[in-house]
Amino acid sequence: MTTKHVPKDWMFEFHGHRCPFMPIGYRMGMLAMERLGVGHESDHGFFVFPEIGEGHPQACMMDGMQIATGATYGKLLMAKTFYGKLAATFYHPTKGAVRYALKPEFVDAMGKLEFFAYRKKGVEPSQIPAKVTDEVINWVYDQADDFMFKVEPKPDFKFTPVKGSFNKTKCTACGEYAFDRYVRMKEGQPFCIPCSGYEK
Amino acid sequence: MTTKHVPKDWMFEFHGHRCPFMPIGYRMGMLAMERLGVGHESDHGFFVFPEIGEGHPQACMMDGMQIATGATYGKLLMAKTFYGKLAATFYHPTKGAVRYALKPEFVDAMGKLEFFAYRKKGVEPSQIPAKVTDEVINWVYDQADDFMFKVEPKPDFKFTPVKGSFNKTKCTACGEYAFDRYVRMKEGQPFCIPCSGYEK
Numbered sequence: 001m002t003t004k005h006v007p008k009d010w011m012f013e014f015h016g017h018r019c020p021f022m023p024i025g026y027r028m029g030m031l032a033m034e035r036l037g038v039g040h041e042s043d044h045g046f047f048v049f050p051e052i053g054e055g056h057p058q059a060c061m062m063d064g065m066q067i068a069t070g071a072t073y074g075k076l077l078m079a080k081t082f083y084g085k086l087a088a089t090f091y092h093p094t095k096g097a098v099r100y101a102l103k104p105e106f107v108d109a110m111g112k113l114e115f116f117a118y119r120k121k122g123v124e125p126s127q128i129p130a131k132v133t134d135e136v137i138n139w140v141y142d143q144a145d146d147f148m149f150k151v152e153p154k155p156d157f158k159f160t161p162v163k164g165s166f167n168k169t170k171c172t173a174c175g176e177y178a179f180d181r182y183v184r185m186k187e188g189q190p191f192c193i194p195c196s197g198y199e200k
Numbered sequence: 201m202t203t204k205h206v207p208k209d210w211m212f213e214f215h216g217h218r219c220p221f222m223p224i225g226y227r228m229g230m231l232a233m234e235r236l237g238v239g240h241e242s243d244h245g246f247f248v249f250p251e252i253g254e255g256h257p258q259a260c261m262m263d264g265m266q267i268a269t270g271a272t273y274g275k276l277l278m279a280k281t282f283y284g285k286l287a288a289t290f291y292h293p294t295k296g297a298v299r300y301a302l303k304p305e306f307v308d309a310m311g312k313l314e315f316f317a318y319r320k321k322g323v324e325p326s327q328i329p330a331k332v333t334d335e336v337i338n339w340v341y342d343q344a345d346d347f348m349f350k351v352e353p354k355p356d357f358k359f360t361p362v363k364g365s366f367n368k369t370k371c372t373a374c375g376e377y378a379f380d381r382y383v384r385m386k387e388g389q390p391f392c393i394p395c396s397g398y399e400k
Contacts, residue, residue, distance in 0.1 A: 063274025084382025182284025
């Protein structure tokens, strides 16, 4: 294989099925980290903005990015831009930002593999014959980085996460805690958003 | 320990640090799956809506939920509600929905452990002494489910993902693909959102 960035078994286990897009996102994440000179993020200091949306395939890339970078959704380090594009910007506050996008030539070439005939018929990845899935995954491993990825430094990219607070308040109605940023007042009393009746 | 739902080493590796909230979300996810009678989701058929927002701690729960359920952000199966609450609704189209919330008494009791003194001083989880982190994680493992979680069936909960499509179009300006839902027209030509100049 051409690439050294091949996901481990537990990474496929996390993702839930074998498909080419988790490994593509993993590779994208590893390459972006190498380029920026950062390691797997332990805490809350590296951000990934995938240009993925909803209602389209190939979003699985984002799980590969989470796995590679440690910039997970749970740590509030990943957020979709809803552009419906197969690209992502990787940002470190001191190391800078770089954008990786899949080249259309690569997407077109990959789309000819049998795996996509199954997917377009609505067959879920876990139900596609292993031989067909392995073919596309191994094909991806064999492609050169230059053929797959358009890479753009983003020297002007900036992002500042909202300021965090530990303060929380019990909702007057349900008694559950809500963090203060999300507490709403109604008739002089604090409520969580769902109990307040407000939309947000 | 009281619970059997203890994350494996690779799950902490994915998350990036040891903290009590990833394991709490993992346990919440495992309990919700047991209650609904579903297994780890391989493909795209199980949804989790955490009531987490931004700018507050304890969001790490969501990584535990992703790991437990297979309803990952990358597979478009997880979306925050931005209520700023430590709760989540787990939904399977044929098995129904259940909401789990952390009880305030549990949150208050846990908040007395030394781990939170470090966190409130701004110390990142990976920098907190292992003894302090292990203390809170093991304390959580020892708590009873009933003390930790408020559980509510949600028989009326419904969610329908947007209809997906594989159709995509090359942007007139950048030449990259955008999935058709996100293609915008400008002077009679198709553009991706960033090249279109439109906000969304």
